[in-house]
Amino acid sequence: MSLIQIMNLVKNYHSGGETVRAVDGVSLGIDIGEFVAITGTSGSGKSTLLTMLGGLNEPASGSIMVDGIDIYSLSVEQRADFRKEYIGFVFQAFHLLPYLNVLENVMIPLAISTLGAGEKKEKAQSLLDKVGLSNKALRLPNELSGGEQERVAIARALVNDPPIILADEPTGNLDSATSRVVMELFTRLNNEGQTVVMVTHDEQNLQYASRHVNLKDGRVFSSHEAVAG
Amino acid sequence: MKLYHISLNSLLRRKARMFFLLAGLLIAVSTVVLLMSIGQTMNEDIANKLDEYGANILIVPRSDELSLSYGGMSVSGVSFDVNPLQQSDVAKIRQIKNKDNIKIVSPKLLNVADVQQKKVMVVGVHFDEEITLKKWWTIIGEVPREEDEVLIGVDVKRKLQLGLGQVILINDQPFKVSGILNESGSQDDQLVFIDLERAQKLFNKGSEISLIEVAALCYDCPIEEIVAQTSDKLPGARVTAIQQTIKSKMKSIHQFEQFSLGISVVILFVAILIVFTTMSASVNERKKEIGIFRAMGYRQSHIMRIILQEAFLLSTLAGLAGYFLGLLVSGYAGSLIGADKVNVHVDFTIMALSLAISIVIGLGASLYPAIKAARLDPTVSLQSL
Ligand SMILES: Nc1ncnc2c1ncn2[C@@H]1O[C@H](COP(=O)(O)OP(=O)(O)O)[C@@H](O)[C@H]1O
Ligand SMILES: [Mg+2]
Numbered sequence: 001m002s003l004i005q006i007m008n009l010v011k012n013y014h015s016g017g018e019t020v021r022a023v024d025g026v027s028l029g030i031d032i033g034e035f036v037a038i039t040g041t042s043g044s045g046k047s048t049l050l051t052m053l054g055g056l057n058e059p060a061s062g063s064i065m066v067d068g069i070d071i072y073s074l075s076v077e078q079r080a081d082f083r084k085e086y087i088g089f090v091f092q093a094f095h096l097l098p099y100l101n102v103l104e105n106v107m108i109p110l111a112i113s114t115l116g117a118g119e120k121k122e123k124a125q126s127l128l129d130k131v132g133l134s135n136k137a138l139r140l141p142n143e144l145s146g147g148e149q150e151r152v153a154i155a156r157a158l159v160n161d162p163p164i165i166l167a168d169e170p171t172g173n174l175d176s177a178t179s180r181v182v183m184e185l186f187t188r189l190n191n192e193g194q195t196v197v198m199v200t201h202d203e204q205n206l207q208y209a210s211r212h213v214n215l216k217d218g219r220v221f222s223s224h225e226a227v228a229g
Numbered sequence: 230m231k232l233y234h235i236s237l238n239s240l241l242r243r244k245a246r247m248f249f250l251l252a253g254l255l256i257a258v259s260t261v262v263l264l265m266s267i268g269q270t271m272n273e274d275i276a277n278k279l280d281e282y283g284a285n286i287l288i289v290p291r292s293d294e295l296s297l298s299y300g301g302m303s304v305s306g307v308s309f310d311v312n313p314l315q316q317s318d319v320a321k322i323r324q325i326k327n328k329d330n331i332k333i334v335s336p337k338l339l340n341v342a343d344v345q346q347k348k349v350m351v352v353g354v355h356f357d358e359e360i361t362l363k364k365w366w367t368i369i370g371e372v373p374r375e376e377d378e379v380l381i382g383v384d385v386k387r388k389l390q391l392g393l394g395q396v397i398l399i400n401d402q403p404f405k406v407s408g409i410l411n412e413s414g415s416q417d418d419q420l421v422f423i424d425l426e427r428a429q430k431l432f433n434k435g436s437e438i439s440l441i442e443v444a445a446l447c448y449d450c451p452i453e454e455i456v457a458q459t460s461d462k463l464p465g466a467r468v469t470a471i472q473q474t475i476k477s478k479m480k481s482i483h484q485f486e487q488f489s490l491g492i493s494v495v496i497l498f499v500a501i502l503i504v505f506t507t508m509s510a511s512v513n514e515r516k517k518e519i520g521i522f523r524a525m526g527y528r529q530s531h532i533m534r535i536i537l538q539e540a541f542l543l544s545t546l547a548g549l550a551g552y553f554l555g556l557l558v559s560g561y562a563g564s565l566i567g568a569d570k571v572n573v574h575v576d577f578t579i580m581a582l583s584l585a586i587s588i589v590i591g592l593g594a595s596l597y598p599a600i601k602a603a604r605l606d607p608t609v610s611l612q613s614l
Binding site: 051054056057076077080081082083084085087089091095097098099100104107108109110111112117120156160 | 230231232234235238239241242517518520521522523524525526527528529530531607608611
């Protein structure tokens with residue numbers, strides 16, 4: 001059984017009297033340990049699919065099963081708990097909180113957990129170590145470079161030990177050298193068994209993924225195993 | 230790290246906006262405290278002055294007879310006692326419902342007697358009560374302590390040419406002048422005061438008394454109430470309230486309190502608006518941040534907690550600071566309105582009240598923005614992807 005099973009997923013947006021079908025009948029299975037790259041032109045429905053996968057965006061029809069849970073049969077609050085348990089989000093715009101330092105930003109998902117203060121700090125420290133930023137724990141986000149901020153965002157996504165990392169164009173704001181560092185970090189995590197689903201339209205990034213899913217007008221246009229890189 | 234770390238840090242980050250909210254609440258709370266303190270000071274002022282006004286209730290026997298006059302009030306039963314008051318009636322006054330408001334009960338026996346061959350009104354009193362009732366009395370010599378000592382008004386002294394220590398005859402009985410009352414401008418100047426029990430013996434009156442003067446310390450309860458209660462206890466007596474200047478003063482205090490209440494309501498309403506708009510704007514500004522929290526697995530209730538915690542922190546601060554600012558300002562304002570003694574002291578009831586007002590407004594007006602924040606669609610908020 002797949003870790004993620006997407007069945008006939010449909011999403012419509014209504015704006016200005018018009019209805020846009022952003023996702024139009026997507027079915028997809030993703031196994032534990034896969035590194036899936038979702039590609040497609042702008043507006044093809046990649047971000048919509050990803051937020052639905054993360055339990056943030058209710059579909060018009062169809063279903064998503066994660067670890068045997070039909071996540072849209074859950075209540076809104078239960079779905080929040082599901083995200084806390086299963087999902088780590090990484091955004092293109094980093095989305096760090098400017099008024100918290102690096103360590104505190106990594107600890108945001110832990111602020112609602114019952115761990116002790118010491119454990120929380122240790123956990124966040126070890127993840128900063130993992131992304132190579134333990135020496136900048138007390139800096140504010142605006143004192144870091146873009147690549148460093150993205151690595152903080154990745155550490156934050158990992159801090160709850162979620163089985164799934166969802167990343168939406170994580171290198172979209174980075175130059176190619178920095179992109180490579182971030183992609184190598186994702187690869188390392190994936191090699192350690194982390195399931196990663198990443199939206200990208202950077203051809204360079206495809207080489208790191210184990211599977212490519214190409215969307216076109218909200219449908220799966222192609223899905224195939226990548227040639228081992 | 231806990232949720233309140235996030236609240237606290239976010240407050241420190243948005244200092245300018247939050248300062249606006251804080252200032253709004255603070256000014257509102259301090260104004261209300263100021264008005265309350267002035268009202269309280271005025272009331273305490275009145276309470277302090279009240280006992281300087283002497284008796285405010287007069288009890289005399291019910292009678293159809295025309296009568297002698299005492300203190301500008303008609304006093305019946307001096308010459309023809311239809312149904313005289315008794316010593317035992319004094320205790321009954323102490324048993325009315327509002328007995329705690331009764332401060333002084335001073336029974337009197339009035340008689341016209343021959344003093345050194347002249348007709349003089351002799352009043353039997355309990356000196357200790359009479360002295361507390363008539364705070365304005367100044368006495369040369371001593372207040373009578375023995376049964377055969379007397380206190381005389383200054384007119385009596387002049388007309389009969391008496392001096393301290395002199396022995397005089399009242400209805401042929403010898404008494405010593407132990408004290409002379411300084412000019413008071415009242416009828417007291419023309420009276421001779423002796424001990425009540427001695428007077429009853431002297432005039433063969435048994436345990437009769439002519440009238441009872443009562444000082445009721447009641448600046449916020451209606452004096453009519455006490456009059457009615459006393460009338461019930463003493464059906465054979467006529468109980469009347471003496472009109473005093475204090476009444477008009479009290480009326481102005483009540484008017485001030487009404488005015489304060491009106492102003493306070495308006496100010497608190499403005500404070501609610503300020504908190505509401507500031508919090509709504511703050512939530513709008515933080516849509517993205519809220520989206521991030523939701524993506525990280527925060528429940529809607531967590532979002533509400535973050536917002537309401539911020540409101541709580543600010544309003545607690547504003548409540549405390551507003552209380553002390555109000556107290557400080559009322560020190561100056563009190564002297565402006567002419568309160569004798571401006572009473573700037575920490576009153577924990579008012580402090581608790583101002584804290585409560587601030588927190589209720591702070592949380593209440595933030596509730597809707599907090600609910601709105603919790604219900605934000607995270608995908609829309611995060612749409613800078
Ligand atoms: N919140 C929204 N409201 C209305 N239309 C939206 C919304 N989000 C996305 N869309 C539309 O849905 C389509 C897919 O968008 P999106 O999933 O963001 O595509 P991609 O990430 O591949 O660029 C686009 O046509 C976009 O304009
Ligand atoms: Mg997108």
